[in-house]
Amino acid sequence: MRVMAQMAMVMNLDKCIGCHTCSVTCKQAWTNRPGVEYVWFNNVETRPGQGYPRTYQDQREWQGGWVRTRTGRLKLRSGGRIKRMLSIFANPKLPKIQDYYEPWTYEYEHLLTAPAGEHTPVAQPTSLITGEPTKISWSANWDDSLAGGNELIASDPILARVSGQVKQEFETAFMFFLPRICEHCLNPSCAAACPSGAIYKRAEDGIVLVDQDNCRGWRMCITGCPYKKIYFNHRTGKAEKCTFCFPRVEIGMPTVCSETCVGRLRYIGLMLYDADAVGRAAAVKDETDLYEAQRSVFLDPRDPEVIRAAQAAGIPDDWIEAAQRSPVWDLIMKYEVALPLHPEYRTMPMVWYIPPLSPVVDVLRDTGHDGEDVDNLFGAIDALRIPVEYLAELFTAGDPAPVHAVLRKLAAMRSYQRRINLGETPDESIATAAGMTGPQIEDMYRLLAIAKYEDRYVIPAAHAETAAGLEELATGCSLDYEGGPGMGGPFGEASGRIAPVAVESFHVLAERQRADQHAEVTDPDAPPRRVNLLNWDGRGRPAGLFPPRQEEQPPGEQR
């Protein structure tokens, strides 16, 4: 047993309203730079729909992830090492920019400079790739909320796998949103595909990062990742990916997408797992066994033997304690309501999802039934094959049983809690029908519905003593590459020495998050520094964000 710790996330899809706040804040923090205009480390796609990049889930086409060979070993789907090295000069399976979308801007200039005339001037879209005027015809969420209708939905690779149901039904039958980030897999095929070995999994917390200094732009990782969550920066010629906001997580703060999620549906916590068991679990024969296989590599952080082994592996005590309180553990292992996204890719993804019950509830409500009645709900889950089959293709390699079980638990929670809300006596039989107990349901309800900040995020701070280079140095390493957020010098944005993002300012921010007062951090004697929106929470006036006030007025007299 080799115990390792993994920072993991669970998203409760029932609560996602598809507002894209997570995508926008993530973009502001990480990818609002030239070269990554088309990149969304966090994207929210509508299901059914084509996804981003379009049809990325069709691995026969895109060749991402792993396959099991006849001898029971794992091999990258795009081929063995030799084959892949032979195709390095032109990667045969690289998505084109159009498969993501061609980024554009508008000629805002024209609005101001257009001569006075009869018609209101318009800002034409121009492509950020060619610089030419362009016609916008696709984007990261072009088919948002089923826009484009059946014509676009028909190309959903998941829908193609769902058994012979009538296609038209889907549009009216159901729809939900799927927010996606990098899965920070236990068995990352992106890393395996990198010729230079520049993609690594951090030993302490399992976050998968691209070493910007060692990436040589071979762009093989983009094919390797089945979730297409590695992106090519076409200006710097380097691969980039979701960082799990490690500068924030290292000081115990949730990722930007989680922090800003309107639905408060993201949970972050630690999972301990047996690194020695990963390879075997990822190579089980039946794809439908992969969900259970992955669960089997997780180690119970309360088991004394696991604790001993974790200590022996150098995992600090407060991390073990955090693993014991991990909401991710509760959702995956205790309540068993979270499922992995596409376990059949065999990368052992670590961002899991609670499948949405809402399609079922919506159907009940639309047909005039009581969507909170347990019998109605159970009956509908059994009868409505479409959502269950579709969800199973997403989360359990097509096996409907686990999806069924989860939906029954969510349905039971709904009915059970309604009785309590209405002041009726709790009905234990509802809980029993879903294989739970009343108190368990109430605990789950607290975690899923009340979802307090402290319950959603149990993130132990990183240990400086385990990594000499934490603080400035560690963040200096991945934030401050040219064109990265953190550059600036005498010859414009991309020149001069780095201005490291001080972890110190994250500490200030963390304190501010927890404080009652909006304390201002301004030190008139401090040297000017750049403010990274990554560590600004909208409160106070961090030094350097705004120009100094003209004249300082006493509070109360302002304006």
Place this chain on the structure above:
Amino acid sequence: MNTWDILLWVVVPYVSIAVLVLGTIYRRRYDKFGWTTRSSQLYESDILRWGSPMFHVGILLVLIGHVGGLLVPKSWTQAVGISDHAYHVVAVGMGSAAGFLLLVGMAILILRRRLVGPVFSATTRNDKAMYLILAVVILLGLWTTVRVNAVGPGYDYRETVSVWFRSLFRLDPQVELMAGVPLGLQLHIVTAFVLIAVWPFTRLIHAFSMPIGYFTRPYVVYRSRDPQPARTRTSAWGDRP
């Protein structure tokens, strides 16, 4: 032996090799971030699919040929029983095939660079200069080979150029051997040293990170949080748009 000979066959080679070594060390130390193929495949794939493999296979074969021709003394191949004629036939055969691949591949790549809008707008001045020098070297090389071997009686560079080349590394340059070398070949050699000198400052530096380690390393790399201080991430070379 006049000043020109010394300049061309002693100074230029040594300066060029020194610049290559120092430049590579410098970039390794201060500009790892700029060290990349700067792939343009995201913009355009269908033409690259042909041009890039042809060009690369061609150039790698040609490089192997150069290593064989320049570094292996004639006496060695004779000693293992390869007749000069057999050597010549193989060298010219392989060389022509590789040269053809290289030429066509390069033509495709250069035309693609010029004609495909997004690729052209991502092409820097550095790229253009690099392609110019590269093309001159390759064309001169091919031209001398074809002219000398196909039209003329054949020129045995292994008696002159190769011996001179090896003498460079013994720090005892035999400049006199270069006197009778055909002009085309001389030009090829001099421009090649110019290419070698600019090599570390162009995108060609990617060739030095040929990822052979990939065959032996484990699939998944684990690393502890970076204990090394960050160095500056700016690239001093204008090889990025």
